[in-house]
Amino acid sequence: MSEKKIMLGNEAIARGAYEAGVKVSSAYPGTPSTEISENIVKYPEVYAEWAPNEKVAMEVAIGASISGVRAMASMKMVGVNVASDPLYTAAYIGANGGLVIVAADDPGLYSSQNEQDSRCVARVAQVPVLEPSDSQEAKDFTKLAFEYSEKYDTPVMIRTTTRLAHSQGPVTLEPREEIPDKPYERNVAKNVMMPTQAKARHIHVENRLKKMAEDACSFEINKAVYKDTKIGVITSGIPYTYVAEALPNASVLKLGLIHPLPRRLIEEFASKVETLYIFEELEPLIEEQVKSWGIKCIGKELFTLQGEYSANMLRERVLGEKLDIASPAKVPARPPILCPGCPHRSTYSVLKKLKIHGAGDIGCYTLGAVAPLDVIDTTVCMGASISTLHGMEKAKGKDYIKNWVALIGDSTFLHTGVNSLMNMVYNQSSGTVLILDNSTTGMTGHQDHAATGKMLNGKETKAISLYHLCKAIGVEHVYEVDAFDVDKLEELVKRETARDDTSVIIVCAPCALLKSQATKAKCITVPEKCKKCGMCLVPGCPALTKNEDGTVKIDDTMCNGCGLCMKRCKFDAIERVD
Amino acid sequence: MNTKNIMIVGVGGQGTLLTSRILGGITTKTGYDVKLSEVHGMAQRGGSVVTFVRYGDFVAEPIVEEGQADVLIAFERLEALRYAHFLKKDGVIIVNDQRIDPITVVTGAAQYPENILETLKKDHNVIAVDAMDEARKLGNTKVFNTVIIGVAAKRMDFDKSQWLEVIEATVPPKTVEINKAAFEVGYAI
Numbered sequence: 001m002s003e004k005k006i007m008l009g010n011e012a013i014a015r016g017a018y019e020a021g022v023k024v025s026s027a028y029p030g031t032p033s034t035e036i037s038e039n040i041v042k043y044p045e046v047y048a049e050w051a052p053n054e055k056v057a058m059e060v061a062i063g064a065s066i067s068g069v070r071a072m073a074s075m076k077m078v079g080v081n082v083a084s085d086p087l088y089t090a091a092y093i094g095a096n097g098g099l100v101i102v103a104a105d106d107p108g109l110y111s112s113q114n115e116q117d118s119r120c121v122a123r124v125a126q127v128p129v130l131e132p133s134d135s136q137e138a139k140d141f142t143k144l145a146f147e148y149s150e151k152y153d154t155p156v157m158i159r160t161t162t163r164l165a166h167s168q169g170p171v172t173l174e175p176r177e178e179i180p181d182k183p184y185e186r187n188v189a190k191n192v193m194m195p196t197q198a199k200a201r202h203i204h205v206e207n208r209l210k211k212m213a214e215d216a217c218s219f220e221i222n223k224a225v226y227k228d229t230k231i232g233v234i235t236s237g238i239p240y241t242y243v244a245e246a247l248p249n250a251s252v253l254k255l256g257l258i259h260p261l262p263r264r265l266i267e268e269f270a271s272k273v274e275t276l277y278i279f280e281e282l283e284p285l286i287e288e289q290v291k292s293w294g295i296k297c298i299g300k301e302l303f304t305l306q307g308e309y310s311a312n313m314l315r316e317r318v319l320g321e322k323l324d325i326a327s328p329a330k331v332p333a334r335p336p337i338l339c340p341g342c343p344h345r346s347t348y349s350v351l352k353k354l355k356i357h358g359a360g361d362i363g364c365y366t367l368g369a370v371a372p373l374d375v376i377d378t379t380v381c382m383g384a385s386i387s388t389l390h391g392m393e394k395a396k397g398k399d400y401i402k403n404w405v406a407l408i409g410d411s412t413f414l415h416t417g418v419n420s421l422m423n424m425v426y427n428q429s430s431g432t433v434l435i436l437d438n439s440t441t442g443m444t445g446h447q448d449h450a451a452t453g454k455m456l457n458g459k460e461t462k463a464i465s466l467y468h469l470c471k472a473i474g475v476e477h478v479y480e481v482d483a484f485d486v487d488k489l490e491e492l493v494k495r496e497t498a499r500d501d502t503s504v505i506i507v508c509a510p511c512a513l514l515k516s517q518a519t520k521a522k523c524i525t526v527p528e529k530c531k532k533c534g535m536c537l538v539p540g541c542p543a544l545t546k547n548e549d550g551t552v553k554i555d556d557t558m559c560n561g562c563g564l565c566m567k568r569c570k571f572d573a574i575e576r577v578d
Numbered sequence: 579m580n581t582k583n584i585m586i587v588g589v590g591g592q593g594t595l596l597t598s599r600i601l602g603g604i605t606t607k608t609g610y611d612v613k614l615s616e617v618h619g620m621a622q623r624g625g626s627v628v629t630f631v632r633y634g635d636f637v638a639e640p641i642v643e644e645g646q647a648d649v650l651i652a653f654e655r656l657e658a659l660r661y662a663h664f665l666k667k668d669g670v671i672i673v674n675d676q677r678i679d680p681i682t683v684v685t686g687a688a689q690y691p692e693n694i695l696e697t698l699k700k701d702h703n704v705i706a707v708d709a710m711d712e713a714r715k716l717g718n719t720k721v722f723n724t725v726i727i728g729v730a731a732k733r734m735d736f737d738k739s740q741w742l743e744v745i746e747a748t749v750p751p752k753t754v755e756i757n758k759a760a761f762e763v764g765y766a767i
Contacts, residue, residue, distance in 0.1 A: 006606045006614075031618055110617055134613070134640075167615040167640035168602055244638035312643045325645040326663040326701070331656055332688030334680035336590060336625035364623060372685045445618065537684065542624055545679050555678075557710070557719045 007171045009164040012135040013102055014039035015171065016142025017072050020098070021179035022046055024064035026057035028415065029444040030076030031111035032165035033104035037074060038447075041456050045176060050447055050456045053382070053415040054079035058086045058101065065099035065155075066191055068182035070146050074102035077118045078381060082416070087155065088125045089193050092201040094153035094208075096182050098146030101127075102158045107281045108308040110162050111443070113362065113381065115306065117282035122157045122259055126205050128212055129157045129259040130221070131237040135169035141256060144221065152208050159258070161281065163238045163308060213260035221256025224269045231318065232273025234266065234286060234297075239279045239309045246314035261289055270295045277302070277318060281309050338367050340543040341517075341560035343483035343509030344436055348373045349539040349564065350490045356403055356497070359392070361385035361417065363409040364442045364511075372540040376407060383408070383416030389431045390424050398430045402497055406433040410466060411441040411449040418469065424502045425474040432496045432503045435466055436483075438511040446514060470504045477501060483509035486567060512560055521561025521578045527551050529573035536565035536574060579610070581634030582735070583642040587661045588653030589678050590622040593723045596748070597651070598629040600727055603744035604736050605633035615640040624681075626657060651730050653723065654678050655694040662698055671702050672729050674709045674722070705729060705767070712763050721753070721760035728764020738765065 007015065014036050017025065025048040027037040041048040051057035054075040064071035075083060080103045087101065103118035122129045130145050132138040138160065145156040189197050216222055231250040235243050236258050243252055253269040255261070270276050270290070278287040278299035287299035302317050303309065315321045338345045344365045351358060352375055360366055360376035361384060369376035378388055385406040393401045408417045413435050424431055441447040448454040453463035470478045477496060481489050489507065496503035510517050523543075532550035543558035544565055554565070554574070566574040584601060588594045598614050605612040610633040617627050630642040644664050650671045652658030658673040665671065673695065682688040691697070698704045707729050713722035724745065731741045742758055749757045 004606075006602050006612065034618075163615060163640060166618055167613055169613045169637075169640070170606065170611065238640075241639040310641070310643050311639055312645075323645060328663045329659045329691075329697075331660045331691060332680050332682045334589065334624075334626040334656070334660075334682070336623040337681045339591065339623060367623065371681070371687065443623070445622075540681055540684060542678070542681065542684070545684065 003173045004170050005173055006168050007135045007139075008035055008166060008168050009132070009135050009138045009160055010035035010166070011039045012138035012171050013074070013142050013158065013160070015173065016139035017100070018043045018046060019139070019174050019176050020143040020146040021070055021177045022072050022146070023069040023097075024061060024071040025049070025074070026051045026060035027074045028052065028054045028057055028079060029441050029447040030079050030104070031444055032106060032160070032162040033074050033076045033079070033102060034444045034447065035165070036102060037456060048456055050449060052450055054083040055086060058083035058090070061099060061101070062086055062090050062093070065095050065097045066093070066184070067097070068184050069097040070179055071097060072100045072102065075104070076112065077103055077105045077116050078112065078114065080118050080121050082382070084121060084125065087127065090155045091126050091205055092193055092198055093191055094204070095149045095155060096184070098149035099155040100142065100145045100149060100158060101155055102160065104165050105159065105161045105282070107161055113379065115282065117285065118157070118159055119258060119285045120283050122159070123285065126209055127155050127157050128152070128209075128257060129159050130256055131159045131258050132164060132256070133237055133240045133254070134164070135167070135171045137256070138164060139171050141221070148212075152212050153204070154208055159237070161238055209260045213262060216257050216260060216262035217265040219257055219262070222254070222262050222265055224251070224253045224265065226251045226272065229272055230274045231277065232269060232275065233277045233279050234269065234290070235279040236286070237281070239281055242309055242311040242314060243279055246311035247318065255286070258286060261286065263293060266290060267293065267295065270297070279303065279309065279314070335370065336367060337540065337542055338364065339512055340541055340558045341512035341562035343438055343507070343512070344368060345373070345539045345541060346483045346486060346509070346562070346564050347434065347436060347489065347507050348375045349568070350486050350493060351375045351405070354490065354493060356405055356493065358405055358407040359385045359389040361406075361408040361412050363412055365407060365409055365436050368407070372538060382412050383420055386417050386420035386424060386431070386433055389433075390420065390427070390429050393429055393431055394427070398500055401431055404431070405493065405497060406431060408433065408435055409442065410435060410437040410439065410451055411447075413466065414450050414464065418473070421470065421475065421504070422473050429502050430500045432493070432499075432505065435504060435506045437466060437506050437508045440511050440514060442511045442513075446511065466506050475502050475504050477503040478506070479504070480506045480508055483507045484562060484564065512562065517560070519560055521576055522556050522559045523554050523561055523563060523566050523574050523576050525552055525554055526573050526575060529571050531571050531573070535568045535570065538568065539564060541565060579634050581632050581637055583647045584631040584649045584651065585642050585647045585661060585664055586629040586631070586651045586653070587657040588627055589657065590625045590627045592653045593720070594627055594629050594653060597723050597727055598631060600744055600748050601631045603748055604740055605631065607740060607744060608736055610634055611637045613637045613640040626660060628661065649730060649733065651726060653726065656680065656690065658698060659691060659694050662702060665702060669702065670733055671698055671704045672726065672733070673698070673704060673706050674726055675706045676708070676710050707764065707767055709764070713760060716756060716759055716763065718756050721756050724749075724757045724760035725764040728761040729767050731761070732765050732767070
């Protein structure tokens with residue numbers, strides 16, 4: 001009997017790529033895609049790496065594909081934007097070895113800055129999209145994606161969502177298929193996209209999609225199951241699982257390939273059912289095409305453009321059931337916060353004291369936007385902190401940004417922030433940039449990057465020095481300071497924000513959750529010395545709470561002895577014990 | 579068997595993911611179809627986190643929806659209250675009697691609700707346990723979640739020996755004995 005294993009959707013994609021004989025995988029971490037790389041690296045037959053950003057990852061995969069091996073790049077949906085430049089042209093070049101891009105969307109915004117739908121990017125880039133519904137399909141469709149890629153000479157996108165990426169289900173394991181490398185032949189017409197060549201390849205792209213759309217009418221993964229024909233639903237991905245739960249008697253056309261769409265199959269299905277629903281999360285990608293063919297169907301007017309779908313949504317809106325559900329209790333919100341001992345909290349306590357505004361970026365430190373820290377004013381995308389600060393200066397002048405800094409993490413700085421810093425130097429900015437260097441990619445769960453000295457496989461490598469990188473770009477004023485040395489940090493921030501030149505302050509202290517930071521140190525209160533002033537509580541450490549009498553208590557299971565509260569106490573009412 | 583719906587709720591960083599791995603392990607081991615869904619990323623930084631575990635003869639969707647949970651395992655009192663409406667009428671709440679103030683309470687923007695256990699008991703079958711205290715008695719506060727698993731296991735479908743096997747296979751090798759002890763403490767409650 002073949003072995004079955006319970007796997008995360010992301011783990012199953014990694015397994016699928018492995019079984020498909022993939023040789024090269026490149027990625028930048030991003031929720032909900034990160035575990036693909038963390039799992040694929042466990043297979044010694046696959047070369048797997050962290051790239052500094054998704055554009056680089058995509059290009060690495062394209063190069064590997066051109067050379068004749070199967071290759072994959074994986075990323076979260078906003079990473080697809082970063083990778084879209086090479087992706088759009090890779091669609092013209094096509095694939096020698098199979099080329100697969102995994103795009104992980106986040107309907108419901110569990111860990112993202114927008115709710116965009118990668119299927120739309122793929123449609124405009126003219127790249128086919130497969131959408132699995134569970135872990136087993138995540139593995140199977142990944143293998144199929146490599147096949148289609150080579151058969152139709154195209155990159156293929158696997159589109160997942162948080163609910164698939166981070167759900168586990170049983171998967172049947174199969175052995176790896178060793179695919180012999182395809183020969184590489186110099187082919188300027190196919191691999192060099194200048195206007196003449198690209199014009200010719202565009203014809204191939206259009207023809208390929210037409211052929212695939214026709215073939216897709218008989219693909220096994222596009223499957224119509226007819227039961228009661230009063231209700232017919234066209235769906236795919238995770239929403240299919242809600243249909244299976246809520247409408248077990250309905251007729252369902254489950255699409256595995258959602259771009260290009262199998263028009264004949266859809267027309268046939270539509271003609272056999274009384275009321276046709278299109279059940280797809282986020283954008284009406286399938287619905288608008290179906291409606292454009294003159295087929296009557298119900299979609300976004302009944303469901304929603306926002307967030308995740310559910311089986312209860314179908315029960316209520318399609319079946320008209322009144323669900324007997326108690327109303328939720330009114331309780332205080334529990335938004336995410338910086339962890340106890342987080343070095344960012346120490347940095348922000350200084351910036352808050354100095355009434356500094358922060359142009360923010362993407363990472364754990366974005367949590368500095370909310371109470372009680374309230375330091376960050378803006379957050380757009382990876383790398384934007386530095387360039388938005390620069391834009392403010394050019395709009396309003398040097399004095400305007402004297403109480404502003406850009407706040408960016410080490411991994412984010414290497415991702416795209418470094419380009420923005422070049423712009424600051426080149427265009428004579430007076431801005432101050434704080435690189436919050438916690439020696440890891442924190443929010444996504446501790447991935448190494450080009451400045452940590454370790455690769456995805458855990459092996460040691462050269463570590464890029466952020467200090468020397470900034471110096472090499474031409475920043476004259478670069479300083480390093482320990483995040484917990486609040487006095488020195490305060491002095492530096494005051495001095496550099498006053499300066500009429502670009503400055504970088506690298507604020508160093510490893511993430512408190514890194515294994516290397518494990519400590520038995522704790523802070524404890526000396527209740528008789530506590531004056532109940534609440535100064536220790538200002539930075540909002542979750543280990544600290546007030547007793548009923550107004551004194552402070554520290555939760556010993558949460559505290560890691562960072563000492564920030566102790567430094568803030570003027571009455572020696574907090575001590576550190578090792 | 580009809581699908582059983584379990585929810586594990588808590589505060590990011592409390593170790594709810596280990597619990598879901600153990601529940602995933604036991605349900606797979608016993609041959610049921612199973613789906614688990616969890617939250618990674620930002621919410622794990624001290625936010626409210628939810629894990630769904632569903633098992634039965636056939637499981638399609640990976641989430642437990644409102645009004646459908648058979649068992650709600652709450653690692654913290656306020657989180658039990660937040661998700662109580664996910665329970666079926668005859669569902670069971672297992673709640674770790676621990677209070678972790680959300681930042682909204684720490685900053686004074688909101689009040690931590692009083693008498694949560696009493697409120698829950700009005701409409702639900704509630705089993706409260708001070709798992710942190712039990713774990714402290716065992717000498718390692720980190721195993722408090724295994725105490726809670728023990729409490730839940732007593733109210734679920736599987737043999738005790740199967741649970742112990744899964745725990746042994748899931749937790750770090752050095753902590754097998756203390757985790758087993760923690761399970762036994764919970765199982766006796």
